[in-house]
Structures are given as structure tokens and as C-alpha cells.
Amino acid sequence: MPKLAEKTDLNFDRKNYSDQRLIELYESLLLPRRIEEKMLILLRQGRISKWFSGWGQEAISIGAVNALAQDEFILPMHRNLGIFTGRNIPLEKLFAQFQGKASGFTKGRDRSFHFGSREHHIVGMISHLGPQMAIADGIGLAHKLSRENKVTVVFSGDGASSEGDFHEGLNVAAVWKLPVIFVVEHNGYGLSTPSEEQFAFKNFTDKGPGYGMETIRVQGNNVLEVYDAIKTLAEDIRQNPRPVLIEAITFRMRGHEEASGTKYVPKQIMEEWARLDPVDNYENYLEEIGVLETKTKDQINKRIKKAINDALNKAFSEPAISPDLQVELNDIYAPFSQEVISAPEDGPxxxxxxxxxxxxxxxxxxxxxxxxxxxxxxxxxxxxxxxxxxxxxxxxxxxxxxxxxxxxxxxxxxxxxxxxxxxxxxxxxxxxxxxxxxxxxxxxxxxxxxxxxxxxxxxxxxxxxxxxxxxxxxxxxxxxxxxxxxxxxxxxxxxxxxxxxxxxxxxxxxxxxxxxxxxxxxxxxxxxxxxDGHYTTEIGKAALAREGENVSIITYGMGVHWAIQAAEEMGISADILDLRTLLPWDQEAVMATVKKTGKVIFLQEDCLTGGIGAEICAWISEHCFTHLDAPVMREGSLDTPVPFAPSLEKQFLPVERFKAKLKELIVF
CATH class of the missing domain: 3.40.50.970 (Thiamin diphosphate (ThDP)-binding fold, Pyr/PP domains)
Structure with a gap:
């Protein structure tokens, strides 16, 4: 069973932070909570389809995002709405993203928090969670190579820490002394699976030393504690690059996503953590020390609610996406137009x-x-x-x-x-x-x-x-x-x-x-x-390794040499088309050779079933049928793992079977 809250109160300590800074943190903390309240209403109304809640965990995101410089990267997860709002992403664009509208960051192609923004120095997650750690390592490495004196923060839940990517990410950061802060939001559950069924240790502070890494634990519901810890660490890491693991003890007050509910959580635990609500407790603290007056609190609330409603109206008024086939296909790759670099003809x-x-x-x-x-x-x-x-x-x-x-x-x-x-x-x-x-x-x-x-x-x-x-x-x-x-x-x-x-x-x-x-x-x-000089070969362009008249052999890699050897041994006049690029492959060249000879066989070293030859042969059958004088054939290795013994490996490879099938095709 997840443990009860470790502290009965949050023990706020303002240190030397100004009244203005305390109010800024309050407003920053309040915004994602108010957005959540609105989203839950919209979810019940059927106006949004899904919601991943960070209710009860907001102080971690807000403490972190405010502790970093605006141009330092943060890699958030499902429950880090405050990272996005804390980086001042326009709310209408954020809500358009949630709604799958064209003006969202993913143009309707991905959901909720599965996006990033270079402008805001945020790298979004994928559902597999753990890979975020390694991306943060790469950003940290870039900072170190460029001597930029910056820090990167990456988030993980305690559940995601069970993935191998978590281990790999921490290990690489430790070995290379990368300026990365790993924040683990220890909230007791991975969906409905409690911590003790995820790992056998008690706290993540036990884990860091095994990597040779500093670790600290913070009360994740205390925005001042999180903010001060990360701010202090970041200032030090910028000058002394190294990774640090922060365990933020917190609790998720709503379901993994709203449909999941929280029935699996014991009532006593929910009640204990409800008393440690990060928004309510910080608000009470500011009122007690005379920093937050009723008038100011009301003004902040009105301003936030108006901003949310105005942005939602804009997002909802945007029409649904009208699919454009060319737009979808064009965005698969980053724009790039290759200009082939030719080596000088008279060069060495x-x-x-x-x-x-x-x-x-x-x-x-x-x-x-x-x-x-x-x-x-x-x-x-x-x-x-x-x-x-x-x-x-x-x-x-x-x-x-x-x-x-x-x-x-x-x-x-x-x-x-x-x-x-x-x-x-x-x-x-x-x-x-x-x-x-x-x-x-x-x-x-x-x-x-x-x-x-x-x-x-x-x-x-x-x-x-x-x-x-x-x-x-x-x-x-x-x-x-x-x-x-x-x-x-x-x-x-x-x-x-x-x-x-x-x-x-x-x-x-x-x-x-x-x-x-x-x-x-x-x-x-x-x-x-x-x-000897630098040159490039055209991507997506096949080449004829041999020209012939009677049959087309389409292949790549070692298959080119097998095809040449077979054609020479058998005295066959063959077009031997070397694909060179497999993705994207050269449809024009394939069609040209099929039209030329009317007979085609595909040769691959890969196992026969499900190989690249199957796709290209299917394409030939569909698009070149009227030019064929024989069935489209293919040959590949056996549908077994690659064996060790030389005699077995020779049988596995397609060389002899290809020759037999090539002969069959020629006489068809």
C-alpha cells in the first residue's frame, strides 16, 4: 500500500524571496488548477474526449518551470500542465492542441501533452515515457559541448522508472557528467499499480548513489521547497555540470486519466493527501503572512478565469480540421532538397x-x-x-x-x-x-x-x-x-x-x-x-549495376553481387537494378526496367516472408501488370533464424534457390 503523507503540514519557508516572487508563484500555481477545473467540466459535458490530471501535483511543475531560465529545456510528462502554462504558451494554442485543431502544436496529429515547442524550450513526451530521459541526456550533452552553462530538467513518474530507458538515461548522464536534473514524481501509483509492485526500494534517494549521482528528496506539494531546491541546484550545475536526481513526494488525486477513477486508492490515503493540497495550502500560507490580500486573490482569479474562457472560446470556434493529403505527406520529413555533390572528374x-x-x-x-x-x-x-x-x-x-x-x-x-x-x-x-x-x-x-x-x-x-x-x-x-x-x-x-x-x-x-x-x-x-574527395549519391535513386534485355533482377546490398554472378554463370542478359535507397524507393526505375524486359524477379538476403521484395513485387503486379510476360517472382533467405554452421548458413541464404528460380523465369 502507498505510504501516507510524510508530513502533517507543508512547512513553507519563504527564505529571502520577495513578496512579488511569492505572488508570481501563486498565480503560476493557480492557473493549471483553474484549467483543470474547467477541463473536468468540459469532459463531463462531452466537449473534450480525454484528460490526464495533475491535480495535487501542480507544485512540482510550477516550482521547476519557475526555477529555470526561459531558454533552458524542460521535458515534461502527462501531469505537467504547469510546465506548459509556466512557459507562457498562448492558452488558445494550448487548448487547440487539446481539441485536435489545426492551430495546435501537432495539427491534430497527437493528443494532449504529446507535443513540444522549440520556441518555449519544451520537448514533449511519447506514451512510452522512459525515452524522455535519453533525449534530455542529448540536450545536456549539447549544452556541455557548446559550453553554454545551462541545465535541462526531465520528468518521470515512479511507474515509468521501471522501464529500462530510465536506467539507461540516468547511467549515461552519470558517466558523461551531463547537466541534467531528473525529477521523479513519486505519487504512489503507476495507473492502479502501487509502488511496492513497481520496485522493491522505499525511496528514489536510495537509487541515485548506485549511479554515482547526487539525490535529494523534496515535499512535492510544497511549491517553495521545490522551487528553492531546483533553483539552487540549477545555479550550481551550470557551473559544475553533473546530473542530480530529485525525488518529489506527492500524490495524484484523480485517476490516471479520468475514466480510470481512484477506487483502488484507500480512503485514508486520499484524505491524508487532500489535506496537503498544494494550491490551498500555499494560498493559506500567503494569507497568513500578509502577502496575499483578498482583493489581490480575487483579481488574480478573475484574470485567470477570463483568460481561460477567452482562450477556450477561440479554440472551440476554430473549425474542425479539413484533411489535406499533400499536407499530411509533406510533413513526414523535415524539408530538404538534396543537391548532389559530384566529385571533380579530373580529381584524384x-x-x-x-x-x-x-x-x-x-x-x-x-x-x-x-x-x-x-x-x-x-x-x-x-x-x-x-x-x-x-x-x-x-x-x-x-x-x-x-x-x-x-x-x-x-x-x-x-x-x-x-x-x-x-x-x-x-x-x-x-x-x-x-x-x-x-x-x-x-x-x-x-x-x-x-x-x-x-x-x-x-x-x-x-x-x-x-x-x-x-x-x-x-x-x-x-x-x-x-x-x-x-x-x-x-x-x-x-x-x-x-x-x-x-x-x-x-x-x-x-x-x-x-x-x-x-x-x-x-x-x-x-x-x-x-x-578521394567529398561527394554524395542521390537519395531515392536506383542504379543499373548491369544492363540486359531478357529479365529484370531487382535487388540491393549483397544481392547485387549474387545477381551479377548468377547472370554471368548462366549467360543471361539481365537488367540488374540496385535499389541503393530502400525508403523512399525508386518507383520510376522499377517501372522502367519492368517495361523493358517484361520479366522480373526480386532478390533479397532477408528472409522471404514480409521482406521488402514482397512490397515491391506487389507494387509491380498492381502498376505494371500489362507489361509483364511472366509472373512476378522473388527469392530470399529461409524463414528461419540465421544458423551458425557454415553448411546450414549456405542453405539458409538464397543464392542457389535464386539461380533455380531465375532459370524458371527465363524459360517461362
Whole structure:
């Protein structure tokens, strides 16, 4: 059972704060409470659809938002309405957001507090809660790299602290000594699950030392205590960057959301915490010490209620959104028009292995973009497990070439935080298989953030991928199809050294999120003469690796080399189309080759079922049917995990089955 309130009164201490400051905090505290009262009425009237209440917890938000500078970032959660009002967001725009109107921050695409505003230095949450911690780390890292002497505050509930992202976020902040304040609103429940069913410790102050982090506990219903604690800490952290964990003891007086109710809460606990209401108690305190007179209180209330009603009238008068297909599609990606950078025709060239081309492209992008930061396990002095960043730390420094703890989710999230502050980030997965641990950050944060509230994610995730080296099921997967389904991402997959360098440079140049797949089997087996200078390859444009007349083989990555080998062995005149970019893929080039030959087969290293070939073959059947002289075919690896033994792996891969199917297609 959640504990009773620890104190029978809130013991306000004004310290040396002026009367004016005390009144400002009162007005700031009162505004979200009055908004809540209005929203609950509107909810009962059916004029709004849902409400997540912060009733009883307002002092934490108000203490925090008033303790920071206006240009310091705050990352709030469901119950932090006071953060938004405390940053002086126009109420009509806030209410339009709640109503799903076009003038809201997400243009009707997301709900309530699931938004951010760079103008107000707020980064909104997603429903998965924990990923906020890593984004705060990235913002804190940007402050530290830029020597800005600023602090970031990020919120979590006690329930969300059970997520792995909470651990990763705190651990990275502690290791890198980031200027981040982690505020845990310890309100006793995660929806209806009490604290003792969430964790075995008593207080979060027990947790901080395990991370090597300072922790303090505050009475979260005491606005002066919260304000003074965070203000004092922030002033110190700006000069002595480090993370601090604050546990704010409080209680949620209404349901997780209104439909949930509070029947699961013992009556005695509700009564105890009701006596510690943060608004009523602070108001009584100000009246007792003669700071708040009845006339002033009435004036503040009238002003707040008028502002709320006026803003609601504006929000309700705005018409419902009229969907515009082009607007929706255009907002998937941040605006960017690529101008392909060509290497001088008479410029120097040299023979490069696939791995060297990647390394050189990355190095040249580091030179071109001083705001580019590389992060990954063992990429520093060790140079990465494949030695792609060998020597980079010595050349560019440890701030920009950062060894990370073993925490893919936190590092991808930190990349997004860097992006919010105008940096570029490259995150290396040691193996593409390990990205599963960071999946949520990619598909729910990087991919959706621009569509949701206009914030780009300038992050490239490098993915060493592919089988053929007897590395077994956890170091050999082809997992590009996991992400192909996700709007908002861009995916590239080079098959040769020229494109390996050009596509990487292009991905880093583009301010949108990229997954860059690089086949480990090509690293030291594929070579070509390529330009030594900086250049880019066109994104979204396929290329013919071979031209022929009788059949079209559409493929990418290692499949290009298998297709070339098969065509040569079998004496087949084939168009071999290398997609190069998987998302967005080149429909025009696919249609052109199908029209040319009338026969098409798709080859992929990924397992056959649900792969990228299935989508493209379906598109061909729908859009190119009249040009076909045979069924559209495809081949891929077996629908099993990647086996370890070389003989089993050879059977798993599609090379021999592809040759048989190609022969079948030719004679159809």
C-alpha cells in the first residue's frame, strides 16, 4: 500500500524571496488548477474526449518551470500542465492542441501533452515515457559541448522508472557528467499499480548513489521547497555540470486519466493527501503572512478565469480540421532538397575497399560538419569492432567521437537530443542485430517527431548487417524490413564502395533520420576505384549495376553481387537494378526496367516472408501488370533464424534457390 503523507503540514519557508516572487508563484500555481477545473467540466459535458490530471501535483511543475531560465529545456510528462502554462504558451494554442485543431502544436496529429515547442524550450513526451530521459541526456550533452552553462530538467513518474530507458538515461548522464536534473514524481501509483509492485526500494534517494549521482528528496506539494531546491541546484550545475536526481513526494488525486477513477486508492490515503493540497495550502500560507490580500486573490482569479474562457472560446470556434493529403505527406520529413555533390572528374581517385570508403566518408563528413558527433560502443581509442573509426578520436577529440555505455536506446535518444540543439549525430550499432534494444527510439521518436510537432531528427544510425560469416543468429540478421514499414525514416543500403561513401555523406547531410545498412561481408572483399574527395549519391535513386534485355533482377546490398554472378554463370542478359535507397524507393526505375524486359524477379538476403521484395513485387503486379510476360517472382533467405554452421548458413541464404528460380523465369 502507498505510504501516507510524510508530513502533517507543508512547512513553507519563504527564505529571502520577495513578496512579488511569492505572488508570481501563486498565480503560476493557480492557473493549471483553474484549467483543470474547467477541463473536468468540459469532459463531463462531452466537449473534450480525454484528460490526464495533475491535480495535487501542480507544485512540482510550477516550482521547476519557475526555477529555470526561459531558454533552458524542460521535458515534461502527462501531469505537467504547469510546465506548459509556466512557459507562457498562448492558452488558445494550448487548448487547440487539446481539441485536435489545426492551430495546435501537432495539427491534430497527437493528443494532449504529446507535443513540444522549440520556441518555449519544451520537448514533449511519447506514451512510452522512459525515452524522455535519453533525449534530455542529448540536450545536456549539447549544452556541455557548446559550453553554454545551462541545465535541462526531465520528468518521470515512479511507474515509468521501471522501464529500462530510465536506467539507461540516468547511467549515461552519470558517466558523461551531463547537466541534467531528473525529477521523479513519486505519487504512489503507476495507473492502479502501487509502488511496492513497481520496485522493491522505499525511496528514489536510495537509487541515485548506485549511479554515482547526487539525490535529494523534496515535499512535492510544497511549491517553495521545490522551487528553492531546483533553483539552487540549477545555479550550481551550470557551473559544475553533473546530473542530480530529485525525488518529489506527492500524490495524484484523480485517476490516471479520468475514466480510470481512484477506487483502488484507500480512503485514508486520499484524505491524508487532500489535506496537503498544494494550491490551498500555499494560498493559506500567503494569507497568513500578509502577502496575499483578498482583493489581490480575487483579481488574480478573475484574470485567470477570463483568460481561460477567452482562450477556450477561440479554440472551440476554430473549425474542425479539413484533411489535406499533400499536407499530411509533406510533413513526414523535415524539408530538404538534396543537391548532389559530384566529385571533380579530373580529381584524384584511389582503390578503396568497402570498409575504407565508409571510413573516408565518415571522416570527411566530420571535417565538413563541426557539429557532427559520433557515438557508439568501442568507437573511440579502439576504432570500432570493424575499425571504421580507427584514429578518429585522436583527430577529432573525445567530445565528438564518444565511446558509449552498452545502451543502444539511450544513445539513439541522445542523438535526438543533440539534434534538438542543432547538432548532427551518427550512432553506430556494433551489429545491426543489436538495434532491437533501441527499436522504440527509432520507430516512435526519430521517425515520428517531425510529423508530430515539426522537430527534425538529424540522426544517422549505422547498421553493420548481413550473413555469410558463420556468425550465428545474433550477429547476422538482415533486419531492414523492420524499419521499411515505418513512415518518417529513410533507409539506404549500398552495394559498392562508391555508393558506400556517397550515400553515407548524403545521409549525414540530410537533416532527417537515416538507417545506413552496411554489409559486413563486403567490408574487405569488395573494392573499387573511387574519388578521394567529398561527394554524395542521390537519395531515392536506383542504379543499373548491369544492363540486359531478357529479365529484370531487382535487388540491393549483397544481392547485387549474387545477381551479377548468377547472370554471368548462366549467360543471361539481365537488367540488374540496385535499389541503393530502400525508403523512399525508386518507383520510376522499377517501372522502367519492368517495361523493358517484361520479366522480373526480386532478390533479397532477408528472409522471404514480409521482406521488402514482397512490397515491391506487389507494387509491380498492381502498376505494371500489362507489361509483364511472366509472373512476378522473388527469392530470399529461409524463414528461419540465421544458423551458425557454415553448411546450414549456405542453405539458409538464397543464392542457389535464386539461380533455380531465375532459370524458371527465363524459360517461362
Amino acid at each position: 581517385k584511389s582503390e578503396k575497399r568497402f570498409v575504407d570508403a565508409i571510413s573516408q566518408g565518415l571522416e570527411q563528413s566530420m571535417e565538413k560538419y563541426p557539429n557532427l558527433v559520433l557515438m557508439g560502443q568501442d568507437i573511440g581509442d579502439y576504432g570500432g569492432v570493424f575499425k571504421i573509426t580507427d584514429g578518429f578520436k585522436a583527430k577529432f577529440g573525445g567530445d565528438r567521437v564518444r565511446n558509449t555505455p552498452l545502451c543502444e536506446s539511450a544513445i539513439i535518444g541522445a542523438g535526438l537530443g543533440l539534434s534538438i540543439k542543432g547538432y548532427k549525430a551518427m550512432v553506430e550499432m556494433q551489429f545491426a542485430d543489436f538495434v532491437s534494444v533501441g527499436f522504440n527510439q527509432i520507430v516512435n521518436n526519430l521517425a515520428k517527431i517531425h510529423y508530430r510537432w515539426g522537430q527534425n531528427a538529424d540522426v544517422v544510425v549505422r547498421m553493420p548487417t548481413g550473413a555469410g560469416m558463420a556468425a550465428g543468429p545474433f550477429h547476422s540478421q538482415s533486419n531492414e524490413a523492420w524499419f521499411f514499414h515505418t513512415p518518417g525514416l529513410k533507409i539506404v543500403y549500398p552495394s559498392n564502395p562508391y555508393d558506400a561513401k556517397g550515400l553515407l555523406n548524403a545521409a549525414i547531410e540530410d537533416p532527417n533520420p537515416y538507417l545506413y545498412f552496411e554489409h559486413k561481408g563486403m567490408y574487405r572483399s569488395i573494392t573499387a576505384e573511387i574519388p
